[in-house]
Structures are given as C-alpha cells and as structure tokens.
Amino acid sequence: MNRDIIRELDPLFNPASVAHIGATNNRNKWGFSTVTSLIHSFKGPIYPVNTKESEIQGLTVYPRVTDIPGPVDLAVFTIPAEHVAGVMRDCMKKGVKSAVIISAGFAEIGPEGKRLQDEVLAIARSGNIRFIGPNCMGYWSSSSSLAAFMMPLLVRDGPLAFVSQGGNVGAAVVVAGYERGVGFTHYVSCGCAADVQIEDYIDYFGKDTRVKAIMTYIEGLNDGARFMDIVSEVTRNKPVIVLKPGKTAAAAEAIRSHSGAMAGSDAVYDAAFKKMGAMRVDSPEEMLDVAIGCLTQPLPRGRNVAIITPGGSYGVLCAEACEEGGLNVVKLPEKTIEEFNNIFPPRWSHANPVDPAGDRNFVAYLTAPARLLELETVDSLIFMGFGGFTLFGNLLLQQRSSQEQKMSPEDLAKRDGALRAIIPIIEDIKSGNVYKTETAIKQLIDMLAWVLGLQGKMEVEDLAVTIIAARFSGKIDDLLVDDLLELASGKAFQSKTGRSRLDIINNMIVRLMRALSSQWIESYGKPVITTTFTEEQVKLAGNHYDYTSGNRAARVLLKLTGYHDYLVRCGVIVQESNRSSD
Amino acid sequence: MNRDIIRELDPLFNPASVAHIGATNNRNKWGFSTVTSLIHSFKGPIYPVNTKESEIQGLTVYPRVTDIPGPVDLAVFTIPAEHVAGVMRDCMKKGVKSAVIISAGFAEIGPEGKRLQDEVLAIARSGNIRFIGPNCMGYWSSSSSLAAFMMPLLVRDGPLAFVSQGGNVGAAVVVAGYERGVGFTHYVSCGCAADVQIEDYIDYFGKDTRVKAIMTYIEGLNDGARFMDIVSEVTRNKPVIVLKPGKTAAAAEAIRSHSGAMAGSDAVYDAAFKKMGAMRVDSPEEMLDVAIGCLTQPLPRGRNVAIITPGGSYGVLCAEACEEGGLNVVKLPEKTIEEFNNIFPPRWSHANPVDPAGDRNFVAYLTAPARLLELETVDSLIFMGFGGFTLFGNLLLQQRSSQEQKMSPEDLAKRDGALRAIIPIIEDIKSGNVYKTETAIKQLIDMLAWVLGLQGKMEVEDLAVTIIAARFSGKIDDLLVDDLLELASGKAFQSKTGRSRLDIINNMIVRLMRALSSQWIESYGKPVITTTFTEEQVKLAGNHYDYTSGNRAARVLLKLTGYHDYLVRCGVIVQESNRSSD
DSSP states (O other), X not given: OOSOHHHHHHHXXXXXXXXEETOOSOTTSHHHHXXXXXXXXXXXXXXXXXSSOSEETTEEOBSSGGGOSSOOSEEEEOSOGGGHHHHHHHHHHHTOOEEEEOOXXXXXXXXXXXXXXXXXXXXXXXXXXXXXXXXXXXXXXXXXXXXXXXXXXXOOOOSXXXXXXXXXXXXXXXXXXXXXXXXXXXXXXXXXXXXXXXXXXXXXXXXXXXXXXXXXXXXXXXXXXXXXXXXXXXXXXSOEEEEOOOSXXXXXXXXXXXXXOOOOOHHHHHHHXXXXXXEEESSHHHHHHHHHHHHHOOOOSSSEEEEEOSSHHHHHHXXXXXXXXXXXXXXXXXXXXXXXXXXXXXXSOSSSSBOOTTOOOHHHHHHHXXXXXXXXXXXXXXXXXXXXXXXXXXXXXXXXXXXXXXXXHHHHHHHHHHHHHHHHHHHHHHHTSSTTSHHXXXXXXXXXXXXXXXXXXXXXXXXXXXXXXXXXXXXXXXXXXXXXXXXXXXXXXXOXXXXXXXXXXXXXXXXXXXXXXXXXXXXXXXXXXXXXXXXXXGGGSXXXXXXXXXXXXXXXXXXXXXXXXXXXXXXXXOOOSOGGGO | OOSOHHXXXXXXXXXXXXXXXXXXXXXXXHHHHHHHHHHTTOOSOEEEEOSSOSEEXXXXXXXXXXXXXXXXXXXXXXXXXXXXXXXXXXXXHHTOOEEEEOOOOSGGGOHHHHHHHHHHHHHHHHTTOEEEOSSSOEEEEGGGTEEEESSOOOOOOXXXXXXXXXXXXHHHHHHHHHHHTOOEEEEEEOTTOSSSOHHHHHHHHHHOTXXXXXXXXXXXXXXXXXXXXXHHHHTTXXXXXXXXXXXXXXXXXXXXXHHOOOOOOHHHHHHHHHHTTOEEESSHHHHHHHHHHHHHOOOOSXXXXXXXXXXXXXXXXHHHHHHHTTOEEOOOOHHHHHHHHHHSOTTSOSSSSBOOTTOOOHHHHHHHHHHHHTSTTOOEEEEOOOHHHHHHHHHHHHHHHHHHHHSOHHHHHHHHHHHHTHHHHHHHHHHTSSTTSHHHHHHHHHHHHHHHTOOOHHHHHHHHHHHHHHHHTTOSOHHHHHHHHHHHTTOOSBOTTSOBHHHHHHHHHHHHHHHHHHHHHHHHOSOEEEEESOGGGGGGSSSEEETTOHHHHHHHXXXXXXXXXXXXHHTSSOOOSSGGGO
C-alpha cells in the first residue's frame, strides 16, 4: 500500500484543461450530450477535437489533439472504439496526463474488443496516462467542478464518493442523492476498468479527507485479493458500502453480457466483504440509505432498539422489521414504564414500541425520546414522528378555507394585518436580534397556534420554545424560519413560490424533526432515525422515511451496528468494558 | 354464506343522516377533528350531540340523541368509553340503524374494557345496530361521500376496498393511494371488531360490483375458520391482498398491546392464506403495488419474464430481483435474437435482459416490446423505459437556457411566435378536429423535435405517430396533450402552473409509457410493468417504478402469477392445454 495513489489519480480528478475527442454538433450522437455536460460544468479551457467540424457551441474545434495550442490535462473519448488507440498515441505525443474512455466496444464484446483494449492500455501505460473506462458513462469530480459525463447529470457537491461498474445504476443513485439532498465529491462510472481498478478509486477516496463515506457497485473484480487488501485498510478509517449483484444465474448471465465481468461465487464474495468490514447492501435504495446513515448517525453500540410511534400499527410493522433484520426490540425497565405512566393516558402501550395511543399531549410525546435514549440498555431509537401534526395540516387548511369563505373582506384584511404584524418579529428572530425577548416568543406562540390550529396553551408554548431552543443551538436551518415567515404572511393557499400551505407545513415538520433528532443524537451519542406520514417529505432529509418503512430504518441500524462490531473486532474502537459507566 | 351481508351493512355504508356524539369546538379533542371531517365530506344532515355546547361550526348541537328532530341512520362516537353504553341505549330508542365507535378503552386495554365492550355489543344487538370499532379511526364510504374519520383524510374515489385493523397503517396506505392516483370505494379502520368482523367487510366488498380488488391489514382474527370460508368464496371472483404481521415475538407483543389481538402462529396463517387464494404481502408499499397490479394488469399465465432496459446495470439488478422472487428470466429464441441483430447495433446484449447498450435509435427500442410479448414463451414484460429521454430533459433545459441567454429580444420573440403557431394545431388535435391532416402531424413533429432536442427525422416522426396513434385509440389522456401545449407555448422555465419544464417532460414521458404499455397489454393480454429514471414520477402512474426497483416489479408479477395459478387450480380459469394455440 505504498503506492502514491493521490499523485497517480490527481490529474484525473483535478485537471486544469480538457480535450474532448468526438465532440460534435450532431444531436443524435453521445458526443453532443457529453460536450454539453462538459460546457455546463467545467470552468477551465475545453478543446473539442473533430476532423469534420469547426465550431461547437461557441468553442473552436481542433482536427487533432496535437493541434491544440495549450496544455491538456485530460482527454475525454466518445469516438468509436477502433479509433481510440490512434488518438491515444496523439495524446501521448501531446503530453496529456489522463483520460476517460466513454466509448464502448472493448472487452465487454469479446476477444476482438479485448485485443483493442489491451492495445489502448499499452499505449497509455507507455505515455504514463491513467484512464477511466472504457465502456463507461464518465465521471464527476467536485474539486474541479467537472462532469465528463455522457449527459448532464443532476449532482450535488457533498461528502460521498462512489465508483460504479454500472453507469446507469450509478447515475440513478447520484440523482436520487440529489433529490434527497446529499452530494458527491467523486462519482466514477468505471466501465471495463482496464487501467484504474475499482480498488484504486476506493484507495484514493480513502485518502481524500473530504470523503466521509464510500459507495461501490461491483459486477466483478479483476483482482479480488488486491481489492481485499486495499478495502480492509480503508474500512478502518471510513465506511465502505458495497452493492454486488450476481446471486442468481440470470444476474450472472446479465453481468457477463453487460460488463463482460465474471460474477463469481456469491458466497465467496459475501464472506470476503464481511472479512474486510465492507457493508453489503441489497439495493441501490439501501446503498443510499446506509450512506446517509454514515453521514448523519453515530454508530450504534449494540442491537437494542427503542421505538416511539404515534400509531400502534406503525409500531407493529416497525417492531417486526427490526426483529426480522436482527435488531432487538428491547424491554423497557419498570422505572421508565412508571415515568410514562405519569405523562401518558392509561391506554398507552406500556411497552416498547412506546405508543401513547392517540394522546394529544405533544409535549409529553416530545419528551419521551430523551427518556428512552438515556437508558443504558437502549442503543438506538426509531422516532416515528407526529402523525397528528401532518394530518392537522389538512384539517387546518379545510377549516380555514371555510372560515375565509365566511369572513367579510374587512375581517379578512384585519386578520391578515394581524398576521403581517408577526412578520417583523420572525424576521428579527431570523436575524438573531430579539429572539430572547418575551414578546417575540409570545407572538411566535400566537402565530404557531394559528398555524397548527392548537389552542392548548401548554402544547403551543412548549413547541415554540422547542423551535426557538433548536435555533439557539444552531440545530435548525433558516428554511424553517422562512417557512414560518411564509405561513405568517397569511397569503392565499398557493404561496408565491408555488408551494401549497400543506406542503409548507409538512416540510416544516420534517425540518423540525430533523432539528430535534440532531439534538438528541448530539446529547446521547446514539442514532435516531425518524419517520413521517408520507414519502413526499423524504427528499428533504437524511435518515428520514415514511411511517410504513420501518424496514428501511431497521436495515440502516443493522448495517451500522455491523460496522461498529467490525471496528471493535479490529481494535479501532475500544469498547467500554462496563456500559453503565458511559 | 346465505346471510344477506349487503342488507346488513348498507346502513353503515349508505347512511342518509349522521349524529356525532362527542362533537366539540375544543380543538384539543378528537371530537373536533372528527366533526370537521364529517362536515367536509358528508352532504346529508349532520347532528352534533354534546351536553355542553350549543353550536359547532354552524350546526345546531343536541344534548341527547333522542333530542334530534329527524331520523338518524348512523351514530359516530368519540366520547369516553364509559359513556358509550348509555348513549347506545339512546340510539336504540331513537331507531339509529348503524354506528362507528372511534372511542378507545375497550377490549384492547384488558378485562375491564372487554366487559364494557360486551355490554355495548349486547345493547347494539338488541337494537339491531351494526357497528364498526370500537378503538378505531373511523371509515370512508365513497357512495355517500362519508369520511366518518378521526381527521380529514386525503382519499380518492376508486375501485379498491380496504379493511384495516391498524388505523394508522390504513390511513398511510389510503394517502399513498391518493398520491399514486388510485382510490377507494370503502376504507374501514375496524379496530377491535367487536360486532362486524374483518371477514364481513370482505364479504360485503366481494358483492359490491364497484370493487375490483380488496385489501386487508390483519393483526389477529376472532374466528379464523369463518374468515377462511368467506375469503375462499370471495377470491374466486376478485383478488384479496393480505398484510399480516406477527412473524416475530416483538411484533406479536406489539400487536397484543395495540389491538389486543392474538397474533397466532404465522406458519398456520401463511398456509391458510395460500389455501384460500389470498395474496399475502410483506409491507404496506407492496400491498398497494399488488392492488394497483390487480387494477391495471392481466394475470400472467406463467413465470417467464422478459426484460428490456436502457441500461445494462438496471437489467442486471432487475434480472436478479426477478429470479430471487421466483420468476424465470426466459431465454430468447434464435429467431428473436436475429430480429434484434437487425435493429440494434452489434454491441446489444444478445440476451434477456434486452439491452441495446446505449443505442440512440428510439424507434427500434420502441418496437422491441411487441417482439418480446408476441413470443409464446414470454408471460410478462418489464419495460424499463427511456433513460435517455428523461436525462435529455435536463440536457435540453441547460442548453436552451444558454441559447436563450444569447438570443436577442427580437430572435426570442420570433422563436416564441413560431412556437405559439403550434398551439392551435395541438388544440385541434386535442379537440379531435384535424389530427388526421398531414400538416398537423408535420407541425407536431417539428414541435417534438424542439421539445426532445432530437434531429433525426425518423425518430421524431415515429414518436409523433406513436403519440397520435395512442390518442386515436383513446389510450392517452388529455393531460399529455395539455403538457405538449404548455411546453409549446414557449414560456419561461417555470410554467404558469408552477411546474418546471423538466417536470413536465418527465411527466409526459411517464404518461407516454403508460399509454404505450396499456396498448401492449391490450394487444397481447400479458402484464407489462414499466420503470423510469426517478421515483418522483411514480406518483402519476400505476405499476410504474423507478429503474432501480426491479424488485417491486418482480414481486407484483409473482403475486399475480400465484393468484392466476390458484384460479386455475380452482377451475375458475380454464388453462389452455396447448399454449401455442393461444
């Protein structure tokens, strides 16, 4: 492991200039969408290379790489396979430092393609050019804002790194990440991986301090032993999540015709992943769930999970999913049951999952998570959120609509005036000016009472204080305050940003839950996974699912527990001998 | 089975008037949200009953049920458990025909509650009052537009019927159905099911011709044998989908404290469900997936599935999910491979999954499904859609944005003028006036070329003709044409309805795929399940998933195949002896 992988791959991930061989104005060719992707991402010089065209989207075209005036750090290939070797020789002459070969028609099509690939590899090696591909969809590097990709990709900058042997599965995961608000330092579609291997990328990602978790989709490996050596080293420092199909004959056959890889024995792969501490997942969705878990959650120290739910049947399904996934739905101590007897109505579940059975006292409900997390026998919490609040949004909107229909224009104007009076208060809170004053809090409480349709003084006050406390501790983002502002402005049901009030309320609740859960995570050092009413809101948050997806929450906790156990076995984490001392 | 279940339960599902015992203006009580739900759904007279209030949301309040002037068909209870029996006696005196007891605190809390429940049941029986509950969240009946529910529910009218022993899981599924565009004739949260049993509702749904598929969430049954008799009868006529947790100890314990039911032996339940032809599912998501499958797909006659994919790795994951789910990823005959050799580039996969490996000829791609469906060895198809088109949306928007930035105001006006010229043509197509004329088709083609950024004449022409053909056959909804219209209007990137052009293009593609798949389903009598790039679009369509959810598609096909096999075993479907004769 003494290779200087950073030095070797840096030209690929931090090029100062790019030549695109095969750039074109012909919209029916991939060269068109690839050059468009380059133009819309990369800020340095881009040199299109094409013998038949002279200008592409405002850029001067060069007939050959050797005709380009300035230095070229990276060459992007989208020309037919049979022409790649020749141009690679030009690249060598030009002193190009790295390349990505998007072109297909190499090892994946059989012996003839393999011969071509070997030829290209030999030329590149002699010119000291490291390359991605061939037969790939390209890559993204956030440090140089470079999407050398087959088409513009919806990608965010962020702390994940991902190398995928499937360009399409990779792109789907990157876009799903975009929709869920997480981003990537690097995403590489590695294709046939003729030169740089999957384990090389993982090695590089392991050494980049911006990378917090590494993901990989593998169809087959060229050198399993080398992969294992490198990944075993990396997992000691950061998590590696692996999706590896090939359990069934049809999948193995599909892999052979897709990437030309040998799927290999699934049992061997599975044992190897366990040995090297990689978290193996079963689907692209789970890969992203676990990656987000790595970013947002501490590692659970054991399998004991507590569940708190606003609905009994959610609790039933979640408990089942946890147990089926290998977690332990832990028994509550008598002391905790007595505590809950004091704050919940007699009909509460008296057990884990903790279900207040429709109680409307949200303050009691909000204090329950801390009481569970402080138990030494609880390693993690699934907090199933506020069913009521979300549905109340709907209730409130319907009711308010009827009210507004009945109100005179004068009354409406009066009410809107009163609501607008709250705006400067919230703006002050937002700017950090007056949020400590009693008036501000009182007015915010009135506004919340209006927004949430609650009258019970205690509930509303406590909720307002919670929100303000969250803001004090920096645990709530400005968007929540923006939403309050928008709601308080008392505009009609469709806001100026095109969102309905119901959407705003739902989004507020998700953000509020995220703020609360990150406070609990910080206070207790244990994972807290949250859920709400519908899938719609999942996009906004990290480990946040809909009520009926207890199975996803359970699987994230299980994978993280497995990784924790691995790090303890390796001695990277020193497990306290007596848990009660913690 | 000679009971007249229709006559017995009709007063519940078709009441002409409703009394709500426990209606209130106090927002911190469920009686407030329940009466709001009634007011916003039911069109007939609503009589709030409360000894302490005189007016609720504009309605006159009566101190007792017996004070109500008109007849009462249904009584809704949200008062504390200990008062239910007394008021039920009033209902008997008043001649109330049916009831729903939302109130909790009955059998689920133990012997004391069970005694109360038995008392209420005895009174209701003596008054011939059938009732839902107690300890439930209420119900929805589309025939009387009645949501006697704990809070306003987002529910659509539609052909599904659902009885759930979990009110929260039930509500989550109903709302998920709302978001995915499917609705319910009936949704019942049955709670403790003291009087009307789960199997009674299923019996009733079985006899209602509007109901096309029945769903049920069960925690435990009061009379398993009776359930089996009734459900075995119903499944001969329409599908029954069952979600039954209780496989693990934690779930069984959670069930006991939630509904008071005994979870029972899971193996016994599982064997019984198989015997009665009910489709057992593992999650609320799968329940809805399979229900939508029942509404949109013919039953597959066997386990042989063909897959066509725009991306090799999607195909790999989908093939694996199919095989793991018990489907057979069928081998293609030589004849078909030769046909595909003629239309796809040499690099295509040459096998099932059929992967044209990045070919840009969408016409060839669109003809492939029919070639697979016409094979007698293929029982169903998973069509993984157009990766390119969706991503092209992004490509196009980025490119167009740059173009527009560079265009002079005059050029922009000129282009917008040209685009507006297409509007009347599309409006004519929409109204059915001129869609046969060559001009209309030619202009639509030009517009599509603009929208999809394609230049190859053949691709665009064929796509336009496909859309027009779909419209001819009535297989495309007006919304698709509306979207074309909105795009053609050439407005800025945020349209007047608040949707981005990218959203519009994505939605168009989903609808186009639904139109095409319903044509294939009709022509070949075989299921066709589709996928597209992101989850966002799933909401719009029926059995339509994101690319990486091959497992969901596979499970739907598997469940439907199992139901088909059951109907063959029962003799309801007579299987052709020689499949090639079909």
